[in-house]
Amino acid sequence: MARCTRGAPAQIDSVRRSRAEVASGTSELRFAASAVRRLPLRVAWFTLRARRRARRAGDAFSLSSALRPQKLAELLAVAAQRRTVVELGTGTGWTTIALALADPARTVVSYDPVARGRAAYLALVAPSVRARISFVTAPAEDGPGDVLGVELLFIDSSHEREPTLAQVAVWRPALAPGALVVFDDYGHPDYPGVAQAVDALGATGAVCASMFLWRPT
Numbered sequence: 001m002a003r004c005t006r007g008a009p010a011q012i013d014s015v016r017r018s019r020a021e022v023a024s025g026t027s028e029l030r031f032a033a034s035a036v037r038r039l040p041l042r043v044a045w046f047t048l049r050a051r052r053r054a055r056r057a058g059d060a061f062s063l064s065s066a067l068r069p070q071k072l073a074e075l076l077a078v079a080a081q082r083r084t085v086v087e088l089g090t091g092t093g094w095t096t097i098a099l100a101l102a103d104p105a106r107t108v109v110s111y112d113p114v115a116r117g118r119a120a121y122l123a124l125v126a127p128s129v130r131a132r133i134s135f136v137t138a139p140a141e142d143g144p145g146d147v148l149g150v151e152l153l154f155i156d157s158s159h160e161r162e163p164t165l166a167q168v169a170v171w172r173p174a175l176a177p178g179a180l181v182v183f184d185d186y187g188h189p190d191y192p193g194v195a196q197a198v199d200a201l202g203a204t205g206a207v208c209a210s211m212f213l214w215r216p217t
């Protein structure tokens with residue numbers, strides 16, 4: 001079973017921060033230091049530029065919804081060697097782009113029924129990275145279509161029990177042997193549906209930076 005790379009226990013990191021904190025210069029410095037310390041250099045560089053762009057554009061959604069460096073670092077660590085990646089819940093694509101940046105042999109397909117502004121962030125990375133990313137404007141419950149052999153399924157979508165269970169049901173047949181399913185915001189008090197879905201699945205796994213890591217058999 002996958003482990004938390006730093007062996008951390010279940011932990012709610014501060015993914016969704018208050019707008020006041022986002023705006024504070026001190027927290028920006030802390031964020032930058034954390035990104036540089038924890039993330040692969042090219043991912044840290046993208047994250048910092050994306051964040052600066054979001055602040056200038058008043059893109060509060062990205063600033064509050066994208067993964068913080070600690071969690072992103074853990075996700076990238078468990079994603080290592082997994083080349084066919086699907087994300088359910090794209091948002092503005094920061095994690096999609098980070099996953100593609102972290103491994104030049106990786107393809108990432110990301111699903112979201114809402115096509116939020118991603119162009120400005122995609123423009124921050126090279127065409128060779130963009131070429132390995134596909135965005136699908138559809139609810140994840142629509143299923144994989146012709147996507148097969150998924151080695152990592154990252155679920156960061158509705159955060160509700162029933163849609164999450166429906167997504168697992170339709171995506172499970174598309175998983176490669178040994179695939180890892182990662183549920184974001186496991187145990188987060190604002191998103192009880194994630195833990196409820198994990199419980200309903202009877203899934204056993206590791207909890208890392210408030211993500212539940214499950215390797216279905």
Ligand SMILES: C[S@@+](CC[C@H](N)C(=O)[O-])C[C@H]1O[C@@H](n2cnc3c(N)ncnc32)[C@H](O)[C@@H]1O
Nearest residue numbers: 066067089090091094095112139140156157158
């Ligand atoms: C927290 S944001 C995703 C953030 C993104 N994964 C990142 O790290 O930058 C959650 C996203 O899930 C999307 N969403 C909600 N219900 C969904 C569903 N049924 N299928 C796919 N995406 C969904 C929302 O539109 C929203 O963009």
